Amino acid sequence: MILEMWGQFPKLLEQNINGLLDHAYPNPTKAFQLYKSCKMEDLWSENFAKFSGALEDYFGKPRQLRKKSDFDRFLDRPMDSEIFKSFHLTFRTGLVAEEALHNVASWAHNLMRISLKTSTTIISLDVLTQTLQTLTTPAPYEKEINFEFEDFCVSWKKTVGKLYGSQHDHELRGVLRELRELKTQIERDEAKPVTVVTPTIYLTQTELDWVESLRSAALNKLKAPKFPLSKGPSKQVLMELERVAQLYEIVRVTSLPELIKHRDNTRATILARCDELVPSNKLAA
Missing domain, CATH: 1.20.120 (Four Helix Bundle (Hemerythrin (Met), subunit A))
Structure with missing residues (x-):
């Protein structure tokens, strides 16, 4: 590996x-800019401190899961799409x-x-x-x-x-x-040109859904889903993937320096193996 x-x-x-x-927050300048934009558009009537709390809640979600409606619920009325675009962070406007x-x-x-x-x-x-x-x-x-x-x-x-x-x-x-x-x-x-080869391993829809859910969880650093069937996976490649997922779940929330590298390596392995399985099975469908 x-x-x-x-x-x-x-x-x-x-x-x-x-x-x-993905997990950055607006820096003070960006936060105040967003606050002023919402105030000028009559979207926000409270003070900056409360607005900062709303920002913290919104940006506390993984970037892939954030939606406009997640912040609209804090506002006096929904913002338009142009205002929402300004919520996009760069390394100059975000705090890592x-x-x-x-x-x-x-x-x-x-x-x-x-x-x-x-x-x-x-x-x-x-x-x-x-x-x-x-x-x-x-x-x-x-x-x-x-x-x-x-x-x-x-x-x-x-x-x-x-x-x-x-x-x-x-x-x-x-x-x-x-x-x-x-x-x-x-x-x-x-x-290099890629030659599509008929895969030797076919996944059922249940297995495919689990692989996709596992990949999404690893990508967003969330809890790994359990295999949906009580008897566990029957295919060797999925049995190995399940073991890696179980190992990842053990170290997922660790803060110990000696385990962080193992967590990151395990997460990368999950993503790589899921990527190998999902595209090939979609091509074969």
Whole structure:
């Protein structure tokens, strides 16, 4: 599993960094801007403190589950779609949770440490955390959304330079070269024509629904659904997936640093295996 994740590391890192916005809250400036917009449109008649509480409730939901009606219920009348568009956050207008950022940095640190077989300073948890902090708090006119792997590399190089000058330049160039080669290989693989092969494993609708529900739960970091049949899955691939889901549920809400990396790895495994199962069965339907 580590080898598989390392082969997709640049892509997974992009997803994890951009995913930090999924649980971000508006920063004070953005919150006040939304408050003023709603006041000007006669949507809100209470004070800013109460409006902030409504924002906290709304943005406390996973981004994929938020709907306009979720915030409309706090307002004097429903907002129009243009106002609702302004509720979209970027890294300039959103506050990323420190714990979430630390988790991404920890995941990247451990994966690089194991895969590169080194504990060099440039991949330390502190350096990677500062790199992500810089990247996710962009200055005016800097990129503020949809970060790519190269954006991380640029931020990382700046962070190392700021902390250590040119002391680790040679070492950093070597690591960046290897990571960029991984990124290039991913792009080559994705550019290859895909041949659709009839799958050897067919899922019933009940099994397919469970796989899709499990994927959605893992994607949104929610409780993993149990397999719907009391006797459990009968297919080997689903039995293995159920075991991974059970393991994920054990560590899903952990705050222990030594278990966080296992949780993130397990979640990534669930997503990958569900993605392998669902498309193939839809194609076969």
